[in-house]
Amino acid sequence: MNFSKRITSMQESPIRKLVPYAQGAKAQGKKVYHLNIGQPDIETPESFMNSIRNFDEKVLAYSLSQGMPELIDEIIKYYKKYDMHYENDEILITNGGSEALLFAIIAVADAGDEVLVPEPFYTNYNGFSAAVDVSVAPITCRAEDGFHLPSRKEIEESINPRTKAIILSNPGNPTGVVYTKEEIQLLADLAKEYNLFIIADEVYREFVYDGLEYTSFGNIEGIQDRVIIVDSVSKRYSACGARIGSLASKNKDLMKQILKLCQGRLCVPTLEQVGSVELYKTPENYFEEVNKEYDKRRNIVFEGLNDIPGVLCKKPTGAFYVVAQLPVDCAEKFTIWMLKDFDVDGETVMLAPAEGFYATPGLGKNEARIAYILNENDLRKSMEILKQAVANYPGRTV
Numbered sequence: 001m002n003f004s005k006r007i008t009s010m011q012e013s014p015i016r017k018l019v020p021y022a023q024g025a026k027a028q029g030k031k032v033y034h035l036n037i038g039q040p041d042i043e044t045p046e047s048f049m050n051s052i053r054n055f056d057e058k059v060l061a062y063s064l065s066q067g068m069p070e071l072i073d074e075i076i077k078y079y080k081k082y083d084m085h086y087e088n089d090e091i092l093i094t095n096g097g098s099e100a101l102l103f104a105i106i107a108v109a110d111a112g113d114e115v116l117v118p119e120p121f122y123t124n125y126n127g128f129s130a131a132v133d134v135s136v137a138p139i140t141c142r143a144e145d146g147f148h149l150p151s152r153k154e155i156e157e158s159i160n161p162r163t164k165a166i167i168l169s170n171p172g173n174p175t176g177v178v179y180t181k182e183e184i185q186l187l188a189d190l191a192k193e194y195n196l197f198i199i200a201d202e203v204y205r206e207f208v209y210d211g212l213e214y215t216s217f218g219n220i221e222g223i224q225d226r227v228i229i230v231d232s233v234s235k236r237y238s239a240c241g242a243r244i245g246s247l248a249s250k251n252k253d254l255m256k257q258i259l260k261l262c263q264g265r266l267c268v269p270t271l272e273q274v275g276s277v278e279l280y281k282t283p284e285n286y287f288e289e290v291n292k293e294y295d296k297r298r299n300i301v302f303e304g305l306n307d308i309p310g311v312l313c314k315k316p317t318g319a320f321y322v323v324a325q326l327p328v329d330c331a332e333k334f335t336i337w338m339l340k341d342f343d344v345d346g347e348t349v350m351l352a353p354a355e356g357f358y359a360t361p362g363l364g365k366n367e368a369r370i371a372y373i374l375n376e377n378d379l380r381k382s383m384e385i386l387k388q389a390v391a392n393y394p395g396r397t398v
Contacts, residue, residue, distance in 0.1 A: 047278035067093025074280035084218040097232035097245035120357035138359040146314035147175035165197040174369035176316020204319040224250040304383025310398030327398035
């Protein structure tokens with residue numbers, strides 16, 4: 001039997017494909033510190049759980065395809081805090097940010113088209129694009145530059161008549177970069193000049209450190225007809241399992257087209273929407289406390305990485321990730337070795353090899369993404385284990 005080229009061309013998740021090795025390590029009795037996946041340990045606001053417990057309808061019915069009106073209203077209020085003003089028909093509720101990304105790509109690009117993406121990038125940009133026969137054209141960003149954008153000239157060289165959109169995460173997953181206002185304006189100018197959509201993945205909007213200014217594409221004048229904002233409750237409210245995302249765009253015609261995809265999948269789960277209505281009412285001081293916690297964790301990981309000879313990384317300024325160059329022959333081999341053959345007093349670490357976050361062949365082979373989503377003590381232990389692992393790894397390059 002033959003499979004479609006669409007499915008065989010999709011990459012495995014570089015974050016999840018090594019899970020069997022982690023399961024094997026645990027079966028051997030090892031404790032595994034998971035730095036490979038962005039699953040926060042911050043408690044989900046209690047209001048989410050309470051609203052579901054208090055749900056008292058006699059029938060769990062379909063929701064509207066565009067999403068519950070109550071949830072759309074709360075998202076509109078949320079965006080107003082950021083001086084972004086949307087109407088009810090300019091918001092669609094999706095099954096997580098992932099479905100929002102997929103629907104946006106389907107809506108703006110045909111088979112054979114391309115989307116421009118700064119690399120390293122969230123791997124689903126590539127996976128979802130490949131699934132609908134759209135290619136990722138990478139804009140290579142470098143660790144030594146803190147993964148900020150290259151020059152306008154370098155970006156323009158990747159644009160051709162098949163280019164339909166720019167996709168980027170800001171703050172960045174996997175890099176932790178926060179793009180400057182000048183970088184955002186540069187991409188906005190290119191989108192106008194070359195008639196491109198901008199699919200702005202802003203699910204980490206709240207997680208910005210060091211007093212940096214955050215600029216949303218939703219605040220840039222003159223491009224609102226081409227901006228599609230992808231959002232989610234997953235990381236913002238530590239509710240990854242709720243699978244509630246959204247799309248926002250001032251382009252009403254575009255949203256009418258995407259609504260057809262929403263109708264095709266019927267609706268988003270009702271109970272999770274009920275809970276998410278309350279999440280969007282979460283007081284602002286929640287983010288202040290969460291940011292302080294992530295800032296501490298960021299410092300622990302960055303200092304720990306800097307204490308390992310041969311490691312190269314710039315301090316991340318957003319989200320809760322850092323991509324580091326390691327002094328190893330292959331980050332994937334190194335991660336598998338740590339899980340299969342290495343431990344410190346019965347404990348080891350799992351990373352996310354970064355090669356799968358790139359579209360350019362050969363890049364990222366000795367890089368790994370680290371998610372600083374564990375508590376302080378666990379992160380300190382993880383960094384010490386990682387230091388010893390690098391020192392003892394047979395494929396060490398320094």
